[in-house]
Amino acid sequence: MLILHCPYCGVDAEESELAPGGEAHLKRFGPGSSDEDFxxxxxxxxxPKGVHFERWRHAYGCGKWFLAARCTATLEVFGTYKAQNPRxxxxxxxxxxxxxxxxxxxx
Amino acid sequence: MGMRRYSMFAVAxxxxxxxxxxxxxxxxxxxxxxxxVIVVGAGGHGLAxxxxxxxxxxxxxxxxxxxxxxxxxxxxxxxxxxxSNYLQDPSAAIYEKARSLYEDLSQDLNxxxxxxxxxLLMLAQSEHERRGxxxxxxxxxxxxxxxxxxTPQKVKELVPILNIEGPRYPVLGALYQERGGTxxxxxxxxxxxxxxxxxxxxxxxxxxxxxxxxxxGKVVGIDTTKGAIGCxxxxxxxxxxxxxxxxxxxxRLPIESMALQAWVSEPIKPAIDVVVMANLVHGYMSQxxxxxxVIGGGTDGFNNYTQRGSWHHVEETTRALVETFPIIxxxxxxxxxxxxxxxxxxxxxxxxxxxVENIFVNCGWGTGGFKSIPxxxxxxxxxxxxxxxxxxxxEFGLIRFREGRFIDESVxxxxxx
Numbered sequence: 139m140l141i142l143h144c145p146y147c148g149v150d151a152e153e154s155e156l157a158p159g160g161e162a163h164l165k166r167f168g169p170g171s172s173d174e175d176f177x178x179x180x181x182x183x184x185x186p187k188g189v190h191f192e193r194w195r196h197a198y199g200c201g202k203w204f205l206a207a208r209c210t211a212t213l214e215v216f217g218t219y220k221a222q223n224p225r226x227x228x229x230x231x232x233x234x235x236x237x238x239x240x241x242x243x244x245x
Numbered sequence: 246m247g248m249r250r251y252s253m254f255a256v257a258x259x260x261x262x263x264x265x266x267x268x269x270x271x272x273x274x275x276x277x278x279x280x281x282v283i284v285v286g287a288g289g290h291g292l293a294x295x296x297x298x299x300x301x302x303x304x305x306x307x308x309x310x311x312x313x314x315x316x317x318x319x320x321x322x323x324x325x326x327x328x329s330n331y332l333q334d335p336s337a338a339i340y341e342k343a344r345s346l347y348e349d350l351s352q353d354l355n356x357x358x359x360x361x362x363x364x365l366l367m368l369a370q371s372e373h374e375r376r377g378x379x380x381x382x383x384x385x386x387x388x389x390x391x392x393x394x395x396t397p398q399k400v401k402e403l404v405p406i407l408n409i410e411g412p413r414y415p416v417l418g419a420l421y422q423e424r425g426g427t428x429x430x431x432x433x434x435x436x437x438x439x440x441x442x443x444x445x446x447x448x449x450x451x452x453x454x455x456x457x458x459x460x461x462g463k464v465v466g467i468d469t470t471k472g473a474i475g476c477x478x479x480x481x482x483x484x485x486x487x488x489x490x491x492x493x494x495x496x497r498l499p500i501e502s503m504a505l506q507a508w509v510s511e512p513i514k515p516a517i518d519v520v521v522m523a524n525l526v527h528g529y530m531s532q533x534x535x536x537x538x539v540i541g542g543g544t545d546g547f548n549n550y551t552q553r554g555s556w557h558h559v560e561e562t563t564r565a566l567v568e569t570f571p572i573i574x575x576x577x578x579x580x581x582x583x584x585x586x587x588x589x590x591x592x593x594x595x596x597x598x599x600x601v602e603n604i605f606v607n608c609g610w611g612t613g614g615f616k617s618i619p620x621x622x623x624x625x626x627x628x629x630x631x632x633x634x635x636x637x638x639x640e641f642g643l644i645r646f647r648e649g650r651f652i653d654e655s656v657x658x659x660x661x662x
Contacts, residue, residue: 139555140547158545158546173647177647180590181590182498183501184497185548187488208547210548210549210550211550213551
């Protein structure tokens, strides 16, 4: 079972008390943007096989949204960090690079 | 050509010579340097695409490339259910095309796919479901698809082991498709593979695609673990790995890959001779010819490429089905497995041209892949052969996401994944 550490309340939460929220760090394109940008924001997803950054909510705990770095090919969790980070936290990036030396970095 | 047909006479002939004359069902050649069409993915959809390219459109210089073994992905991991009781017209059309091709697929392929139109029920266990399924019945009747609304008493007649009185979710009726059912999933892949091989196509297993070669916005070939192979057209039919392959070609898809699980009980004597879907409690069940109860549940909600799902789905679905079918409460689970399904936002597939010229994509079948194999292959072959979608594929292009013309089946199909 997937276990993620909630960076807000400090609980190691099991999957059944978490709600997945999809890809993290998407740049929002709203009214006034081009059709291409809006479509990409709404639908086009990295869906990578490997290192991935995601939004999660501690739904049956403190209720807060947070972010996680995870490997979709092995289900390994690299770490979690607060949702206020507009890009992956440097500590998380370092943790991923330590375990995946060939990783190209977050784009 | 040169495929020896299977028949009663062939069985008799081989019986008289110690079965020494059976040949391999398909050949395993080394790749040539160039093909008119390369289909990536030797699952049901990829093989059906290649088969109808040859049979309907006369394009036979075709290779089907597979990184693992033939039919080892979702084609070998589903619950083998076939139905076409969809709400939206484009979905109903392509799923019914598939279902109707299944009717005589064994004869067409000269390979027994064991199509069993045993009847399929979708239980209505809430007022919303009842209204939704009655609407689907009306829609299906207008679309020319035979479904009917049946009462709880008729449900009980068809499925005596079903508890229709609840207590929590009493059965209020069901959407019934009499010609829905199941087929032998591996045989579908094997039958198409044999048909492709007999037409002179190359099926190349254990050959992973590592790159897509383009020149001036056009595809010219692929790199694989068995070397570079040139092609004039490329069909990507790889379900859960569609995003990975699209990335190699330089575009993104509106796809999320997630794990979907199924499991079977220990085998028991015949107990249920229809397929029952209980979508409110999220489980579906049928009985295999071996006697195992085949059970499917829901997808995980997060991206996953591991072909393993989360355990709590098994528990939740089994718990719900024990309420629905009390006699199964003491059965042991025999085995469990997962496949990686390619989910789109509107839960409808993508059959489309792509930003790269002569690359075509067939994906997004999500949790509904097996039932659609023949129709998907038929429509994809037309798209690849002509370069433009035919009537079956027309509405399923990538452009629908930009234009907001979704084919919303996430609620209509009653499948809450």
